[in-house]
Amino acid sequence: MHRSNELIRQKPSRLPSLVMLGSMLVVATSAPASPGEKVRQNRRDLKAEPADFEGPVAVELHEAFKSGAALVELELKAPRGTRCGELVVSVDRSGEKIEVKIEGVRRRGRSVALILCLGEAPRAPSAIVDLTSDVGHHDLVLTRKGSSDVFGLDISAERIAIQPSRTKSISILETEGTLLRAPFHSIWLTIHYRDKAARERFREQTNTLLHELEAVGAHHFKPKAGKYAPYGAWSALDPEPPPSKSFPPPVIDRYFFHYDGEFEPLVDIVEKWKKYDRPYIDESPPDGYMSTHVAGWHGRWFNTSPQTVSDKAYRLGRRWEAEERLRRAVKSTKQSTPKESGEDSHGLNP
Numbered sequence: 001m002h003r004s005n006e007l008i009r010q011k012p013s014r015l016p017s018l019v020m021l022g023s024m025l026v027v028a029t030s031a032p033a034s035p036g037e038k039v040r041q042n043r044r045d046l047k048a049e050p051a052d053f054e055g056p057v058a059v060e061l062h063e064a065f066k067s068g069a070a071l072v073e074l075e076l077k078a079p080r081g082t083r084c085g086e087l088v089v090s091v092d093r094s095g096e097k098i099e100v101k102i103e104g105v106r107r108r109g110r111s112v113a114l115i116l117c118l119g120e121a122p123r124a125p126s127a128i129v130d131l132t133s134d135v136g137h138h139d140l141v142l143t144r145k146g147s148s149d150v151f152g153l154d155i156s157a158e159r160i161a162i163q164p165s166r167t168k169s170i171s172i173l174e175t176e177g178t179l180l181r182a183p184f185h186s187i188w189l190t191i192h193y194r195d196k197a198a199r200e201r202f203r204e205q206t207n208t209l210l211h212e213l214e215a216v217g218a219h220h221f222k223p224k225a226g227k228y229a230p231y232g233a234w235s236a237l238d239p240e241p242p243p244s245k246s247f248p249p250p251v252i253d254r255y256f257f258h259y260d261g262e263f264e265p266l267v268d269i270v271e272k273w274k275k276y277d278r279p280y281i282d283e284s285p286p287d288g289y290m291s292t293h294v295a296g297w298h299g300r301w302f303n304t305s306p307q308t309v310s311d312k313a314y315r316l317g318r319r320w321e322a323e324e325r326l327r328r329a330v331k332s333t334k335q336s337t338p339k340e341s342g343e344d345s346h347g348l349n350p
Contacts, residue, residue, distance in 0.1 A: 050088040050104030055079035057087075057102060057144070058124075059151075060174040061131075061162045063181050063229035065299040070181070072155055072229075074129040074140075078105055087127040096137065098153070100129055102144040102170075131155060144170045157181065160229055179229035187218060187266065187296030188233040189255040194278075198288025199251050202276060205290060209273060210255065216265045218257035232295060250291075263298040270294050270302055277304040 058077040063070060078087050085107040092099045105125045131153070140151040140162070150165040151173070161178040191206060193199040199206075214220065228234035233254045235241050244250070259266075270292050278289040295301035 048106055050106045051083065051085075052104050052145070053078050053082045053125075055082075056168075057142070057171045058174055059142070059162075059171045061153075061160055061179065061229070062175065062231065063160065063179075065230070065297050067299050068297065069299070070132075070297065072131045072134075072160055074100070074131055075126055076100070076102065076129070076142075077124045077126040080124045082125055083107065085125050087125040089127045089129065091129055093134075097139045097141060098131070098134060099141045099143060102142065139165070142171055175229075177227070180224075180226045182228065182230050182234065182297070183221075183223065183258070185258060185260050185297050186221075186223075187257050187259045187294065187298075189213070189257070189270075190233045190293045191253045191255075192289075192291040192293075193251040193253075194288035195248075196251055198290065199253070201287050202290040205273065205276060206253070209269065209292070212269045213257060213266070216269070217261050218259040218266075220255060220257050223256050259296065263296065263300045266294050266296075267302045270304060274304040 056079070058079075060075045060077070062073055062075065064073050065071065076087055076089060083105055085105045088103040088106050090101045090103065092101070132155075134153070135155050138153045138155075140153040142149045142151075147170050149168045149171045152161075152163045152165055154161040159178055159180050162173065163176060164173060189209075193202065210220070223234075223237055225237050225239060227238045233256070236252070236254050273290065273292050276290040278291060290304075292304045293301065294303075
């Protein structure tokens with residue numbers, strides 16, 4: 001959602017080398033191999049014993065949306081810097097007790113692990129435990145290497161809550177306390193403007209966008225303030241929201257709607273505002289930009305930024321970005337270095 005949208009906007013400084021490495025790996029792994037060899041390799045990966053790791057596990061309780069269903073998820077994350085792979089856990093339910101055993105980190109296939117590990121900040125190994133059906137009060141017990149942490153867990157249609165029952169020894173709780181769940185069948189619209197002047201510049205377009213959403217059955221409402229379980233726009237309703245990761249921070253407007261229809265009409269409406277979003281490579285235009293993001297209970301989202309229209313457009317945009325960054329670096333270097341005799345205006349020998 002919004003969090004992934006923030007990550008998409010980041011520009012990895014080692015992208016050209018990673019792209020080149022990825023191409024080399026694809027070529028290397030595309031060599032002919034018998035089906036039996038591939039099956040044996042997959043079986044070795046699956047049978048590999050999970051490896052232990054150092055440091056506490058981060059515990060986060062949140063609400064997510066998938067295929068129209070609202071899910072309550074417990075996300076467990078190994079410390080950043082842990083070997084690449086996936087966190088392996090097992091779950092045992094007995095009455096009001098939910099025991100989650102943390103077994104370790106299992107490395108993925110070799111080529112995938114190599115690509116992930118060569119990133120500047122590979123994601124920490126994680127695991128998701130679905131708690132959607134665990135309505136009511138439960139004792140949540142996390143165990144690892146003979147130690148355990150115990151939490152009180154409460155789940156209802158309106159809120160979810162988690163509190164440690166004693167001093168923690170193997171985990172860090174990132175979402176302690178009570179979290180509000182999103183109202184039934186709600187969608188949220190987030191609009192980023194470069195500054196207040198840009199907000200005024202696009203006031204007419206914003207009003208037209210809101211009217212078109214109302215016209216397809218989206219009814220605006222104002223949620224009560226509080227700390228919410230879903231990611232994204234709901235964090236703005238927190239009395240103590242996290243600070244902006246952008247500098248200078250953009251001007252942001254957020255709107256919430258009740259909407260029972262399909263997601264496609266929302267995409268058709270928001271997509272018309274792509275032309276007002278910031279260019280992918282060049283600097284923002286003098287009159288600013290209007291970047292629009294819509295998401296909701298469907299478990300889907302759409303953003304007007306060019307790199308998020310499709311996977312193909314995103315990959316192409318990242319390639320252009322890397323090429324443009326390299327071109328500017330080369331140009332800057334040549335401007336600061338005296339030309340050698342025999343070179344043309346572009347620094348190339350004739």
